[in-house]
Amino acid sequence: MDKVQKHEGLVCVCAECKVVIRTVGTVPPGSTPLISHGICPACAEKLYGEIFRARVKE
Numbered sequence: 001m002d003k004v005q006k007h008e009g010l011v012c013v014c015a016e017c018k019v020v021i022r023t024v025g026t027v028p029p030g031s032t033p034l035i036s037h038g039i040c041p042a043c044a045e046k047l048y049g050e051i052f053r054a055r056v057k058e
Contacts, residue, residue, distance in 0.1 A: 009033035016043035 009027035013020055015037040027033045044052040 010036060012036045012038050014038065014040040014043055016040070016047065 009023060009025040009031065011020055011027065011033045012022045012024075013035060016039060019040055021038050021040050023033075025033075039047070041052075
């Protein structure tokens with residue numbers, strides 16, 4: 001969190017399709033942001049179908 005607070009940024013990438021889900025903080029050109037993984041809604045639907053739809057309804 002220290003690096004994120006120093007505006008080096010955090011980038012969350014989908015573990016399945018490698019699309020950037022969201023960026024936290026500022027990622028200036030030439031910097032190396034922290035990378036985290038998650039799953040985008042499209043891949044969650046494709047991989048987990050009914051489980052994903054049930055969670056979205058809650």
